[in-house]
Amino acid sequence: MKFVVSSTALFSHLQAVSRVINSKNTLPILDCFLINLEDGTLTVTVSDSETTMVTSLEVNESDTNGKFAVVAKTLLEALKEIPEQPISFEVSDTLEISVTYLNGKYSLMGQNADEFPQSASLGESAVRMEIDAQVLLSGINRTIFATADDELRPVMNGIYFDITTEDVTMVASDGHKLVRYKTTMSHGNERAAFILPKKPANLLKNLLAKEQETVVIEFDERNAVFVLSNYRMVCRLIEGRYPNYNSVIPQNNPNKVTINRQLLIGALRRVSIFSSQSSSLIKLGFQENEIIVSAQDIDFSTSAEETQVCQYSDEPMGIGFKATFLLDILNNIASEEIVIELADPSRAGVIVPIIQEESEDLLMLLMPMMLND
Structure with missing residues (x-):
């Protein structure tokens, strides 16, 4: 079989799907592109046995149909250095591959395509929904940082999609922080839910940035299929019941603080240098229109304190947070100003943007750390 294809078009498609491939695979064929x-x-297919991604592109010219597998790393590295030009592939019956370009030629061995595993198919009861690519990207971007790495509770290691006939809510939590992103820009035809693992979520994140169309999602109890304009991803879902996330969000938070997000990030970055390295504990003290950010490391006799202006008119109070977690949350909110809602030092702090994006409802929550004073 012979075909001619644009070098940069082929490289960009191969590079996009190559992220699926694990560095160590149990089956050697999983180190390959199936072409x-x-x-x-x-059509190019890659798989790590849990996630399969397929992409397709038109060739300039071709003769007979056929398929072969080729080691991904070798082909990617070779194409990377070729500037835009037509390159021709010739594959013999013994799977010898000749790649010819303007000033040179590569020779490499292919592998039998029949060894490549088939991707999973969905059952009869599959649910189908559509979501705007940028809305899906926004939801993944806002939530993925809060997913856990917990071998004992695998359901926490992914993004939970809670779908109703009115909206879609994406939730992630590691037990310390929680993010709930709700959008009314998409909805299902029925009540349904699934947990998307972290790796396919990251793969989608990389592809969605260039996507303008609607993404079609189909899923059953075990697998989900995401169809983009040039890519199709099938992935194994995390099975199990996701905890009731609404029950952990405190409802009555009488103490409300409004503060400039960048101002708080700057103060936290400076002050947290002096916090205990083991706990990364910082204290936020609130009084009339002032926030005092402080930290200390008793072991090294270091401490720091900084006062910033904010809008606060409730009872004076102090609460402790892990600085790295609080910075994670603040860095994943786009709003210039945020509101921190608090009940008391032992209950979670709720952090929301002061102005929500259109059709969005974003809420972040952080568990406090105990203060010793």
Whole structure:
């Protein structure tokens, strides 16, 4: 079989899907791209046995249909250095591959395509929904940092999609912080839910940035399929019941602080240098229109304190947070000003943007750390 294809088009498609491939695979064939040529369309498939991604592109010219597998790393590295030009592939019956370009030629060995595992198919009861690519990207971007790495509770290691006939809510939590992102820009035809693991969520994140269309999602109890304009991803879902996230969000928080987000980030970065390295504990003290950010490390006799202006008119109070977690949360909110809602030093702090984006409802929550004073 022979075909001619644009070098940069092929490279960009291969590079996008290559992120699926694990550095160590149990099956050697999973180190490969599966390349299938059919009626002038080249389809490339990669898999790590849990997640499979497929992309297709048109070739300039081709003769017979056929398929072969080739080691991904070698082909990617080789194409990376070739500037935009047509390159031709010729694959013999013994799977010897010749790649010819303007001033040179590569020779490499292919592998039998039949060894490549089939991707999972969905059952009869699959649920289908559509979501705007940028809305999905926004939800993944806002939530993925709060997912856990917990072998004992695998349901916490992904993003929970809670779908109703009115909206879609994406939730992530590691037990210390929680993010709830709700959008009314998309909804399902019925009540449904699934937990998307972290790796496919990250893969989607990389692809969605260039995507303008609607993404079609279909899923059953075990697998989900995401269809983008040039890519199709099938992934195994995390099975199990996700905790009731609404029950952990404190409802009555009488103490409300409004503060400039960048101002608080700057203060936290400076002051947290002096916090205990083991706990990264910082204290936020609130009094009339003032926030005092302080930290100390008793072991090294260091401490720091900084006062910033804010809007606060409730009872004076202090609360402790882990600085790294609080910075994570603040860095994942786009709003210039935020509101921190508090009940007392032992209950979670709720952090929301002062102005929500259109059709969005974003809420972040952080568990406090105990103060010793």
